[in-house]
Amino acid sequence: MKLFSAEQIYAADKFTIAKQNITSDELMERSAVQIFNWMHLRMQGAPVKIHLFCGIGNNGGDGIALARHLQEHGYNIAVYVVNYSTKRSKDFLINLDRLKDRKIWPNFMDSDGEFPEIGADDIIVDAIFGIGLNRPPAKWVGKLIDHFHASKAFILSVDIPSGLYMNQVPEQKDAVVRANFVLSFQTPKLVFFLPETGIYIDQWEVLDIGLDMEFLTAEETDYELIGKSEVLPMYVPRTKFSHKGTHGHVLLVGGSYGKIGAVTLASVAALKIGSGLVTSYVPACGYTILQTALPEAMVLTDGETAITSIDYTIKPSAIGIGMGMGTETQTIQAFATFLKSNSLPLVIDADGLNMLASNMELCSFLSKQTVLTPHEGELERLVGKWEDDFDKLAKVKALSKKFDCIVVIKGAHTITVYHDKGFVNTTGNPGMATAGCGDVLSGIITGLIAQGYESLKAAIFGVFLHGKSADLQIESKGYQALLASDVVEGLGTAYLDLFKLPEKPPQQEAESQE
Template identity: 55%
Template structure:
């Protein structure tokens, strides 16, 4: 699934309205109905108090569309408009009038803290204050409103993005961002949803298809790609009836040192788990019995040294090679790794102590075979690329590192980033 920037999504809106000969209000109606359908399917007419807080832009317009449909279906709804400026978007004004024509309970205009309503913990809060177009933190009583909503502990559903959260840059004021229990986002997830620094604002999210132009979305270069289960399934290879272990590749794992043989065992087990037909492990001599006992299906090659790896040699032709798990950073191992890099004919997978060796011996980075894969956790990544100011800066520096050395980075975390 593609992840687009705010500018790309605005362009997609424009292309859709032009191609379908509809207005932006029609597109907003489509989005609001999608939110209503999602909520109605789960609430089934339950008379739980629903508080919809609308801004005066298009995100607020989405909230008004939702509110109108909820009222028409008999829900217990109150609409509040945060009247922090005299400016209004055109779509907001049209939907404001439509809502007033639906019910006698007109939206309540909020002008300060005195207008904050009572919200109980069992109520539902709909956040439609600010969308992806926000360019500065909410201030004054609007910031206090967001804090009030967060303190209520009511179930909070954000429309498109939690108010106060920036789609493609770091939050300037964490105290001015809605902490959403659930976010219904339009057409594509936002990059901010996957950043660790935003964890308290994004608990769960779902993508609602509002029918933006498919051709435009298909051809537009994405900011990033989300690989979820449906996308991952496309990479699965169907195993045929007469396939055998020789069909599925031979993995060589260079791993382990005295006291760290568990890393080699886990790596070998993982290789079989993900489908390798054969697995060979190059380990120090002290690991021979451990490997043969812990994972007898793996083949074992040993180094001359008893407690560490000093000379990587083998007489097999592996399909893929992994290096680093538990090897340590002793000078002899560093020297062996350097010699191995100098003669390695194909890309490598490097993890753990292999990454530590690279960060402590930066001259080895230029020896990495093209398209090698490095798999750092946050601490290992920082040692490789240096510190960063925020998660967006981390991505930028990681991308520069990838381009410089023509390698692949797999950044470990709650959301793996490649």
Template identity: 60%
Template sequence: MKIFSAQQIYNADKFTIEKQQITSDVLMEQAATKLFEWIHARLRGTQVNIKLFCGIGNNGGDGIALARLLHEHGYSIQVHVVNYSEKRSKDFLLNLERIKENKIWPDFINEDSDLPEISPNDIVVDAIFGIGLNRTPDKWVGRLIQHINASQAFVLAVDIPSGLPMDRSPWNTYYVIEASYVLSFQVPKLVFFLPETGVYVNQWELLDIGLDAEILEKTDAAYELVGRQEILPLYRPRLKFSHKGTYGHSMIIGGSYGKIGAVQLASNACLTTGSGLVTAFVPKCGYQSLQTSVPEVMVLTDEDERNISKITLPFVPDVIGIGMGIGTEEKTAKAFGNLLKEMKAPMVIDADALNILAKNPKMLKDIPEKSILTPHPKELERLIGAWEDDFDKLEKAKTFAKEHEVILVIKGAHTIILYNGKGYVNTTGNPGMATAGSGDVLTGIITGLVAQGYEPLYATIFGVYLHGLAGDIFASQQGYEAVKASEISTMIGRGFMDILSPPEVVEDREKG
């Protein structure tokens, strides 16, 4: 599912109006009708006080039109117009006249107005600012937003929480609506998925307001939201007449004294994801534990007892996953550097291997093309430098990925994959996965998919989704706090089954 910029949404509105030969007012009425249908389906005429706060632009026009529909169906409403400018959109003015014809008289809030009373039992509809916001709200509007946030009422935001810009972090974090639910029009917004801005969106849902399918299809988006619908076509079914060699030979390199468990986690996940063969390369101290904990994995050892000092491989693997628990000793960094020069198989580079690259940037030129880097936030900062906000981070990360021809995985609540100037935003995963070893499992999953012949970008997109889905399945059974990295691996098979199951089966399973 595409994630559009504000300008692309405006273009889609304009295209729809011209192609379908309708007015902008008709499009606004379609949006208001969808908003009303969503609310009405849940309230069914329940007597609750609905307070609508409407700006004087098109977002406010949506709110005014919604107020009229709610009134016509017997709901108790109060309409507050936030009079923050002398300018008014024509569709706002048109809908304002319509509600007056219905004997609805809005309360106009100005800079010197008293703040309206809001009860915790009220429903607040936020339609003050839309996607066109290009400056911080005035102080008095900011006080109104703070008043709404402090009310403890259920806050339903129209399209986007007021005060939240589309293409940057908020100017003033206190002047943003903290929405209980966002009903967004047609396409999701990138700000819903970034750490600094996603905190203002508790839950969100898309409403199809009738934007023309042609413009949605032909418009290229800088970001794409990845759900089950996007993942299913990437799946590569297994062949009846196949053998272990059909599904590739993965090499997992890592570990040091006291950190062999990271290699165990990655190796086990690699196998469970379907790699035909897995060999682990570890220091001598890891031999016995790997042979006993993951008997399906073949083990090669370094001559060094405690650390990796020289990587000698007797075969050419299809893919290498490296870095888990490996440490940053000078001899280990040298061994990694030599491996980069000698091996051209794609690599999944994680953990301390990333820290070695950050300390030795000249090594970056030797990374095999389309290798996959999986940093957590601090490792990412070491690679690309500090950033001002999430948008600056994304731009710097895009530049880094393009310059070094790598696939960059920015891990987080909504992991974002960057390659060749485009981003893919993941939709699976949960807070329980913020636990030791979770990243090692992800490295193993992606490595296993590359080994089986998945193109590296698709392996990364699929792997990130599968990793989060496995974590979601376990958390749904045991709770967030009980999630361990090893338990994520046990749910990889269930994750595959969910991806391949008919949607209604998945829905039934999620309902319990």
């Protein structure tokens, strides 16, 4: 699913209005009806008090139009106009008149007025600011937002939590609505998924307001949200006459004394994701461990407790390097020599990234589209400190372009960046914040590349499957008990889940039984 910028959404609005020969207030009406239907379906006329706080732009217009529908269906509403400026939008005014025609008089709030009482069991509809916010809200509006939070009422935000920008992190962290639910028009917003701005959203859902599909399909976006429908076309099925040689040979280089587990986890993940052969290249202290833990892998060794040179005669199809490798001087030398001569597809993780960060000149030797899989700490060593999430993304894009590499920024929503484009993952859960999960991911991505997936697809698909496996596993294991090896274990079901059809809605089943 594409993640559009504010400018693209405004352009889509304009295009839709012209092509469908409708007025902009008709589009607003559609949006309001969609929100109303969503609420009505869940509330079924419940007499809960609904406080609608509406700004004076089009987000406010949505709120005012929604108020009319709620009132027509007998809901218990109170409407407030948050007068943060004098520039009321045309469609806001049209809807305000329609509301007045129905004898509903909103409370007009400004910097001097008192805030209304809101009960903990009430509902707040937040329609103050939408995607048009372009400067910090006035102080009193920030206080109103505080008042929302203090009430403990359920907050439903229209389109985007008020106070969040589309393309930057808010300056005033407390002048942003913390939404329990966001109903986002047509497309979710990038800020829902970034660590500094995603914290303002518990749950979100997209409402289709019928923006022109032709326009949306043709429009290129900087970011894409990756779910099942995006990865399914990437899947390469096995053919009947395939053999283990068909599915690639992974070489994993890593491990040091006390950290052989890292390369073991990556190796088993590479096998489980489907690579035909796996060779683990470890220091001698890892030999028995690997041969015992993973009889399916082949093992090459060098050095006693750390790798001192990387030398092999096998012909791998993809190489993963760095897991538990340590950063001893000889290991760094071996790593540098290896990078200078290697032209095979490559995945670099953990200590490999640390060695790269302290010797950035080595980046120019990366084979094309090398995949780097840093967590935040490793990333900071690679690109330097960032000011905020947007600055971080800009720095990563610059790194990706400079060295033609793919950067997988690991986090709650892992983002895979290649040149100017980011792919935001939707699978995974907090149970994955556990030792070894990163090693598993690097094994998965290397294993997919070895099977013939292009490096970028391998990274996007690998991140998805890794998270999906963990999501399926916590159903029986819970968050705390999830281990990296459970994530490896679940990879088979993660693959199978790709082909599971959504369950039929219960209503349909009841009908077909009659």
